[in-house]
Amino acid sequence: KVARVQYEYGKLLQRAGRVHPAREAFERARQLDPGYAPNLYSLSRLYASLGQPALAAQAADEFLAARQRHEPKAESK
Numbered sequence: 480k481v482a483r484v485q486y487e488y489g490k491l492l493q494r495a496g497r498v499h500p501a502r503e504a505f506e507r508a509r510q511l512d513p514g515y516a517p518n519l520y521s522l523s524r525l526y527a528s529l530g531q532p533a534l535a536a537q538a539a540d541e542f543l544a545a546r547q548r549h550e551p552k553a554e555s556k
Contacts, residue, residue: 482512486521493525501525509538516545 489504505522508515519542526535 482508486518514545
């Protein structure tokens with residue numbers, strides 16, 4: 480729950496154009512809940528917008544892994 484608060488705070492900061500404090504909020508949320516997919520997605524996009532492709536790719540990979548863990552598996556027929 481605290482991770483989500485940090486994530487929402489990061490989104491507000493980002494919308495206000497305060498990208499570096501937003502990054503800090505997203506990173507705090509990541510520390511609190513490393514598998515919180517919406518935060519990882521936002522963090523990836525933020526790093527991409529800051530011209531940091533390696534960090535963006537890392538967060539994107541974490542996002543995809545988190546999303547895969549939380550999606551129901553398709554049954555084989």
